[in-house]
Amino acid sequence: MNLKAAVLENKLTSLKTREITEIQNNINIDTKELMALSLFSGGGGLDLGFSAAGFKVGCSTDIDSFSCQTLILNNGRKIYYKNTHSIIADITEISAKYLLKKAELNHDEIDIVLGGPPCQAFSVFGRRKGLDDPRGNLVWEYLKIIQEIRPKAFVFENVPGLKSIHNGKLFEEILTELTIGGTYTISAHSYQMAEYGIPQFRERIFIIGAKNGSIVPKMIPTHGCGAPLTLKKYRTVKEALQYLPEPGKFSSVSNHIGRKHSQRIISRYENLKFGERDTKTRINKLHPERPSFTIIVGSDKGGGKGHIHPFFPREVTPRESARMQTFPDWWEFYGTGRHIIRQVGNAVPPLFAALLAEHLRVHIFGKKKQRSYEDFIEILRLNYLQK
Template identity: 75%
Template sequence: MFNEIAPTDSCDRTLNALSLFSGGGGLDLGFSAAGFKIGCSTDIDAFSCQTLILNSGKKDFYSHAHSIPADIRKVTATDLLKESHLRDREVDIVIGGPPCQAFSIFGRRKGLGDPRGNLVWEYERIIREVMPRAFVFENVAGLKTIHGGTLYEDILDELTLGGVYTVSAHSYQVADYGIPQFRDRIFFIGTKNGIKVPEMAPTHGVAMENPYRTVKEALRYLPISWEGSGVSNHIGRKHSARIIERYSNLEFGERDPKTRINKLNPERPSFTIIVGSDQGGGKGHVHPFAPREVTPRESARMQTFPDWWTFHGTGRHVIRQVGNAVPPLFAALLAEHIRVHAFGATNRKSYDTLAAILGLNYLLGSMANSEITGKAA
């Protein structure tokens, strides 16, 4: 049986959070929708930090005026607390996902041989300095097997801080929770006082009452023609006639032999949205109904970012923010789960409620009229 705490004053007040390796804001946005207050965030990418500030105040639940664009190795807990107007004992949770490329298949799984892999210990340092009531550490599924699994075990052990925290480790396929994308991730959740957060039970799938959410659902109400659509970040690439012909001839789910990207199946969740390289910024998948790559906004839809969320930058800057993110709706579901099991909350917002708070109109309502339209959302 899992040890839980009785409801406390934390159920009735805003829970304070700090965000590390914030990127384009997937975790920040999701936790905010669940009622957490992100006091301050930090990321080495100035474009990502500007995205967080750019969207601040667009919705009542999201206000994010403080975001520090800096290398985490040069950021201290004092910096974060000062910008948040908080003291260390007032931080309820720290959230974040150190760069995952060092541990992913696409990053060639270099692990601690890649400088990015060493940043996991900077996350631990901030935890030691702040000592929040709880923390969430997100990373790619490949973390479990790299270096024969020893790195995974080392991180799990180190994050306990010598027994101060009880750490749960759960692997999630986000499509099993109503996200229109296949994406495997690991979440370490640490809590004080022996509280162990159980795994969330899947809610969507082939053999379940709720089927997988699909590409067709993710793209509905979004114009196929991005030119002049007025939707932020809905700008695609120009293709040659030769590429257009190849993409036109692809079957759903088939990979183009030249660009090595797949054509999306409208009746299934998307393939994983990926980042690409620093040199080129990566490519999206092939649109299911048009002979072109999906736009950054269409990729953001697969990630459950709302259309009101504008990404700062152009080209690879936006693709990196979208591809690196935790899907905001999944982050919101996880945040609700943590509110209940780590902070004793007695109420829990539903999938539809969180989707509505985020403004995900394309995932709400009946699919009877699910066509992708020629009108902007």
């Protein structure tokens, strides 16, 4: 072999080695299981969505025992959802060290912390007491866990009213505190869920912290009506409710039992137009060709209700509300009545959570290829949204 041929062969070998290494690195990046700790987990919207995107939720915690039982109930139903530690606890009385010990994890194993402290204190639907409400103070309990663990990233979810209460001063204070002395780069975006293929109008703010300095751009809307023409049409109530049998105790679909109404209420509901509000119950009749109104939670004493079904003179069942939140039918909620509707109404839609998780895997954790909306419909088995 002459010198020129030897040099060429060495270059080819070097190139192949780099290509193989790059492929291996991409595989490692794309398949690496990232560990999450979930706070204020509720009925599991964030947990389920992030699990579908390849995160492992090593520990979840909530003060509500019914929510924790829901997470336990669904453990192992899908290969990607294996949440082995669901801890009932008051976050004001525990530390990160306690959670990690219960979950048999070390703090350096946690890649991301997820959580949405109860939002009623900041909601425009509530009395907007902010930090005068004990629930508002749970914001700082979330921050306490972040400070103790120092994960690679965190997700803080809340209502958009958080930005305007106390003339925006509270929001600015929270953003400043979440940087933890410059440790985290903060990205904050408001999202209208319907613009990302969720069959429900629901606006939430997501504050993302990244230790590696990554700025996370806002996800580009994919659904809407009117211009631009590149957007897909909103997903609708009619689509969300399709293929469901009539509710009843003999239904094969879990959590699909509705309220019983008097003839007087039935008559009122029958006479309502699509989108019209009932003056007595103060809930709306859903429009079949539009996304749902925001699912209402109710107060701490209960009272959460679904909206009025577009085609039948009754309120929607918890399962029908869960459909509009993009929970799959295989996901079963523990409890009855108000316990379930609170879990459903407080949740981040799992389909949106999966899209956000995938977005963060790209922009914080270095994943190369991003799965699509249609991919996650398949992964979550949202058969009613398949086309």
